[in-house]
Amino acid sequence: MVPQLVSMPCAAEPFDEFEEAPGGAVTTSAGGAFELRPYEGRLGKRRQLRELLQTLEARFLESRERISNAFGPLCRVRKPVILWVHDAHPRLPGCRKPDGWAEALHDEQTTLGFHAEHFVNGDADLDLELDHELIHAAMRDRLGKLAYRKVPHWLREGLALYGAGQGDERLSHLAAGYGTSEDGDLVVKDPKDVIRPLESRKHSLASYAEDVLAVGAIEHEFGPEAVVLLYERVVRGVPYRKAIEAVTGLGWKRFRALAYGYSLAVARRMLLPGRATYASALGLYNRARRAATQRQAAEAKRLYLKAADRFEDFLDRHPESVYRRQALLLLARCWLRGDAADPLGADRVRECLRELLAERGPFRRQARELGGRLEK
Numbered sequence: 001m002v003p004q005l006v007s008m009p010c011a012a013e014p015f016d017e018f019e020e021a022p023g024g025a026v027t028t029s030a031g032g033a034f035e036l037r038p039y040e041g042r043l044g045k046r047r048q049l050r051e052l053l054q055t056l057e058a059r060f061l062e063s064r065e066r067i068s069n070a071f072g073p074l075c076r077v078r079k080p081v082i083l084w085v086h087d088a089h090p091r092l093p094g095c096r097k098p099d100g101w102a103e104a105l106h107d108e109q110t111t112l113g114f115h116a117e118h119f120v121n122g123d124a125d126l127d128l129e130l131d132h133e134l135i136h137a138a139m140r141d142r143l144g145k146l147a148y149r150k151v152p153h154w155l156r157e158g159l160a161l162y163g164a165g166q167g168d169e170r171l172s173h174l175a176a177g178y179g180t181s182e183d184g185d186l187v188v189k190d191p192k193d194v195i196r197p198l199e200s201r202k203h204s205l206a207s208y209a210e211d212v213l214a215v216g217a218i219e220h221e222f223g224p225e226a227v228v229l230l231y232e233r234v235v236r237g238v239p240y241r242k243a244i245e246a247v248t249g250l251g252w253k254r255f256r257a258l259a260y261g262y263s264l265a266v267a268r269r270m271l272l273p274g275r276a277t278y279a280s281a282l283g284l285y286n287r288a289r290r291a292a293t294q295r296q297a298a299e300a301k302r303l304y305l306k307a308a309d310r311f312e313d314f315l316d317r318h319p320e321s322v323y324r325r326q327a328l329l330l331l332a333r334c335w336l337r338g339d340a341a342d343p344l345g346a347d348r349v350r351e352c353l354r355e356l357l358a359e360r361g362p363f364r365r366q367a368r369e370l371g372g373r374l375e376k
């Protein structure tokens with residue numbers, strides 16, 4: 001059984017270094033702060049892409065301000081940044097991980113690459129990605145290649161996610177991927193099944209939640225200023241365990257235990273409430289899907305509407321749940337497949353989709369697709 005509900009949108013890729021810089025003409029900004037590389041991909045006629053290119057410059061400058069507000073004046077890339085929107089393709093120099101949303105390349109300059117497809121289809125949010133990659137780039141810029149590599153992956157990602165405000169998003173990915181199986185069974189009996197102490201295994205997509213929670217633990221115990229102080233010490237080249245000790249007063253073992261305890265507590269608070277109701281709704285939804293594939297239309301309709309009731313119940317009783325977005329998406333599908341002819345059902349689908357599209361977060365692309373189908 002695969003403990004995954006719906007496919008997880010891919011995260012921003014870990015910061016990467018490439019040997020080979022992309023060539024081509026660039027437009028330089030008046031102040032020399034950045035350069036824009038022209039877009040040469042297949043999606044140039046798409047409205048979303050044209051908007052993205054038109055606003056890229058202004059949004060880059062805003063992002064630069066936001067991250068220095070978050071982490072102080074040391075959080076700024078000193079050399080010009082090349083902004084490059086391109087189609088994800090493994091053969092393009094600077095695009096070795098096409099599944100990711102954005103990436104950074106370093107030589108004499110910093111190139112931030114954004115994969116056009118993910119921004120056009122609504123999976124990725126440009127402001128978040130700019131903030132995230134710029135925080136990485138500023139650290140890399142201050143530290144240089146070798147010292148930057150000595151900062152462990154969890155801390156680089158934790159600081160970038162925290163500074164970009166991507167914590168909630170990562171935690172909801174954790175919930176989406178690990179809460180419940182396809183059949184609606186509760187796979188994860190305890191958050192310990194998914195959250196591990198720092199540095200206990202290879203860094204993976206799921207560990208992005210641990211990374212941001214570890215930084216969240218510092219904020220929770222010692223205040224947001226402590227995170228800024230930690231950032232400053234790390235970019236000044238203080239070895240990270242010493243920097244953590246200077247800021248928190250805790251040696252590595254004690255800090256690791258604190259971060260783990262905090263992460264488990266947050267995960268318990270987020271993953272457990274309403275999970276049984278959510279799981280039973282999901283179980284019904286999956287039974288409906290199976291009935292539909294076996295061409296039992298009447299049974300499928302009955303199960304979709306029953307699942308819809310249960311998702312409604314879940315959303316009523318747990319409005320703050322991390323499963324909210326998944327539940328809204330599945331509820332919209334239940335109505336659409338159960339009884340889209342019913343005007344009340346169609347209205348409810350629109351409400352769910354409106355809520356999904358109104359805020360940042362996962363499942364926006366799926367919501368957009370469903371919206372398109374509803375209007376047909």
Ligand SMILES: [Zn+2]
Pocket residue numbers: 012013014015132136156157160
């Ligand atoms: Zn990153």
